[in-house]
Amino acid sequence: MTTRIRDVLSHAMAQLAAAPSADQPERDRAVRGALDLARGYHTCGALDGAAALCREILRIRPDTPEAISILNGVEHDRAFWRTAVISSNPADQTLTTFTFPIYGNPAAVRHTVDTQPDFIRAVQALSFLQNGWGMCRWMGVPVLKFPNDLMLYQEIVFETKPDLIIETGTYNGGSAFFLAHLLDLIGHGRIVTVDVEPMPDRPQHPRITYQTGSSIDPAIVDPLRAEAEGKTVLVSLDSSHLASHVLAEMRIYADLVSVGSYMVVEDSNINGHPVWPGYTEPPNPEASGPMEAIRRFVDERGDFVIDALKHRLLVTNNPNGYLKRLG
């Protein structure tokens, strides 16, 4: 948890502490808000925060089944995840199981890649360098994502049922086509995808709108902001991967993401996390990537948390890149 996230938690706890003396509607509001937050913390692996909130809820309202159920879930996760990860022994290259608290450890929630054992970093690097993911197609259209990440998008779309998906970085349109088909399956929503390059022959689909321009140009952003107003919105950032550009996008699009939904920052594995050290985009001389932008962003804002459970498949192009909006 970052300091700012801790502030959000303290605020919720203070509201709960004041609740017993408040009138009924205010007490209900405080409990509902704390339950939403506890659910969010639990989903993202911030188990201590989730448990603290639930205990406080049960102190003022002992008959709250949702709080009991979240607490049970927290206990289950603590018992399960802390013993389930495999690492290599660098000395003799054998595999050993050991306790590695990726999940439920606030430091790991924020910096999972930094605490990954070498074996997992090696699997990440090999999967990336093999470039099988770069040859993936969705219904015949190239899509530049690991299948694992596509599966995670599917989970997010099903969970959030977005009215609107905003994607920056269209390329061939494969990821937009994939997301449009998910929206078909839930029978709801549309996607606007933005790219500086127009490209002929992108797939046509009634739920997809293609926009040509820079993702940070007000001419593109302002209409999107108006359209997002009051809607359930999911954002996927997959355009230029320079830290300065990604951070600018994050600052612009964060407010468009609805509470409970996600901002997915793609390709945070580059610039040495653990692949493609020294990443840059000419003529920019300095190495940087999405991970550096994510770190700045979570330090700046208290309302997004990194969803650590999205690292559970181990191989992802987006380590620390699944950010859930909690408040």
Ligand SMILES: C[S@@+](CC[C@H](N)C(=O)[O-])C[C@H]1O[C@@H](n2cnc3c(N)ncnc32)[C@H](O)[C@@H]1O
């Ligand atoms: C990694 S590709 C997108 C891949 C696609 N989302 C997929 O998964 O198949 C990056 C795209 O970002 C576009 N791009 C680069 N800078 C951009 C910017 N400032 N605004 C919008 N798009 C940009 C590039 O033209 C390129 O097509």
